[in-house]
Amino acid sequence: MMTLSMVLIALVALEHVYILWMEMFAWTTRGKATFKSLPDHLFEPTKGLAANQGLYNGFLAAGLFWSLGISDPEWSKNVALFFLGCVFIAGAYGAATASRSIFFVQGLPALLGLIVTWFRP
Numbered sequence: 154m155m156t157l158s159m160v161l162i163a164l165v166a167l168e169h170v171y172i173l174w175m176e177m178f179a180w181t182t183r184g185k186a187t188f189k190s191l192p193d194h195l196f197e198p199t200k201g202l203a204a205n206q207g208l209y210n211g212f213l214a215a216g217l218f219w220s221l222g223i224s225d226p227e228w229s230k231n232v233a234l235f236f237l238g239c240v241f242i243a244g245a246y247g248a249a250t251a252s253r254s255i256f257f258v259q260g261l262p263a264l265l266g267l268i269v270t271w272f273r274p
Contacts, residue, residue, distance in 0.1 A: 154273045159221060161266035162233050165240055166217035169210045176207030213240055237267045
């Protein structure tokens with residue numbers, strides 16, 4: 154259970170590193186390919202907004218990676234639960250306000266991580 158929890162935490166963290174990269178550094182290229190519902194002309198003027206969102210995703214990834222490096226099992230679990238909860242809420246909010254697919258890409262992996270981490274020893 155501990156190994157599965159750590160793998161799920163790492164996967165969610167890596168996903169958010171990818172989101173950071175895309176939103177901060179590849180918004181006008183990879184962002185266009187990912188967010189096909191947005192018109193092309195909006196990507197250049199929204200680079201700063203996307204970079205700000207990317208930075209927040211980086212903070213989520215940092216918190217999840219931090220939880221993997223904490224030696225105290227209870228403290229590690231609590232930090233992981235907090236950051237996984239933040240990702241889950243962000244995914245649910247994104248699904249409600251932007252696109253349902255955000256829940257499956259972001260919210261569901263975090264929810265699985267939350268459940269497994271909650272029940273780990």
